[in-house]
Amino acid sequence: MIDVYLLSGFLGSGKTSLLQHLIKQWKAEGKLPAVIMNEFGKLPFDSGAVDGDVPLKELLQGCICCTGSEKTEAQIQSLLLEHNPDVILIETTGAAHPVEALDAVMSPLYADRLQFKGIVSVADSKLWLEKEKLSPQVRMLFLEQLRHAHLILLNKSDLLDENELSTVTSGIQMINDHAMVIQTVHGKLPLSFLKQMIPNVNNSDVTKTRIGNELHLSAKLIKFESTVKMENFENWVRNLPSTVYRMKGHVLIEGQKYPMLFQYAYGMVQWLPEYIKMEPQIVLIGENLKEIEWLRGMAHA
Numbered sequence: 583m584i585d586v587y588l589l590s591g592f593l594g595s596g597k598t599s600l601l602q603h604l605i606k607q608w609k610a611e612g613k614l615p616a617v618i619m620n621e622f623g624k625l626p627f628d629s630g631a632v633d634g635d636v637p638l639k640e641l642l643q644g645c646i647c648c649t650g651s652e653k654t655e656a657q658i659q660s661l662l663l664e665h666n667p668d669v670i671l672i673e674t675t676g677a678a679h680p681v682e683a684l685d686a687v688m689s690p691l692y693a694d695r696l697q698f699k700g701i702v703s704v705a706d707s708k709l710w711l712e713k714e715k716l717s718p719q720v721r722m723l724f725l726e727q728l729r730h731a732h733l734i735l736l737n738k739s740d741l742l743d744e745n746e747l748s749t750v751t752s753g754i755q756m757i758n759d760h761a762m763v764i765q766t767v768h769g770k771l772p773l774s775f776l777k778q779m780i781p782n783v784n785n786s787d788v789t790k791t792r793i794g795n796e797l798h799l800s801a802k803l804i805k806f807e808s809t810v811k812m813e814n815f816e817n818w819v820r821n822l823p824s825t826v827y828r829m830k831g832h833v834l835i836e837g838q839k840y841p842m843l844f845q846y847a848y849g850m851v852q853w854l855p856e857y858i859k860m861e862p863q864i865v866l867i868g869e870n871l872k873e874i875e876w877l878r879g880m881a882h883a
């Protein structure tokens with residue numbers, strides 16, 4: 583049987599970091615992991631994060647739980663036929679309800695070949711401490727992703743002190759007392775924790791909440807028409823409303839040869855140089871994106 587894990591967790595919590603770390607460990611064991619990646623927004627920004635030799639299928643049309651199960655079924659079927667992997671990792675969008683996503687991936691079509699090991703949820707520990715600032719619907723999604731998990735990563739634990747970490751751990755255990763909670767930095771989870779998971783997922787676990795219908799999360803693609811000064815760009819980022827949860831992509835910064843990789847999650851900005859020319863565009867994910875004023879040099883696509 584092929585083990586299947588569903589990776590859940592809110593926008594920018596560290597799912598891709600976890601995915602990369604797990605892939606590395608499986609490959610070191612001589613195993614072939616395959617990935618199904620569901621991005622919010624139509625841009626495959628994260629697919630480059632997975633090594634070229636790892637079979638990858640993308641679902642870009644929206645949330646795995648809202649687009650229905652047929653496309654997911656087809657992607658899983660073709661992974662099985664074309665690659666015969668040892669393990670399948672399904673990375674859901676940060677906007678997906680884990681149980682609905684699980685519903686979308688469970689199908690009698692391949693029930694005899696796949697073994698669903700469960701939901702691994704990544705929590706941004708800093709966000710937990712600031713969750714009251716989230717809108718009620720988004721906060722509910724954040725909590726649901728943790729409530730239904732079988733294993734929880736308290737990621738970004740490097741950003742918290744000991745007291746804060748124990749507050750987060752006990753808070754999470756209060757809403758989910760059956761999952762193991764592990765503190766991580768950059769999703770560095772030893773594979774042994776996944777292997778220990780006992781498959782306990784079946785269709786009766788699936789109760790539809792349709793939380794997705796109430797969420798007003800949207801994604802917006804911004805293209806850059808010219809270079810921008812890093813200082814101006816960062817000022818613009820600082821002044822964005824707190825309902826912009828996640829941004830990622832490439833920005834053409836003055837003085838740089840190639841557009842730089844830009845990542846943003848809950849007030850934290852990260853820049854990395856690129857050594858090839860990537861399209862200068864970023865995707866924003868959040869609520870009320872229509873109200874945002876764009877920086878000069880950006881084309882609002």
Ligand SMILES: Nc1nc2c(ncn2[C@@H]2O[C@H](COP(=O)(O)OP(=O)(O)OP(=O)(O)O)[C@@H](O)[C@H]2O)c(=O)[nH]1
Nearest residue numbers: 593594595596597598599676737738767768845852
């Ligand atoms: N300080 C710190 N930063 C982290 C940690 N884990 C991830 N990050 C940063 O957080 C940002 C988001 O990480 P990703 O792994 O891309 O998160 P994600 O959940 O895949 O994001 P989406 O797929 O867009 O929802 C990146 O800038 C990471 O470098 C961590 O443990 N500590």
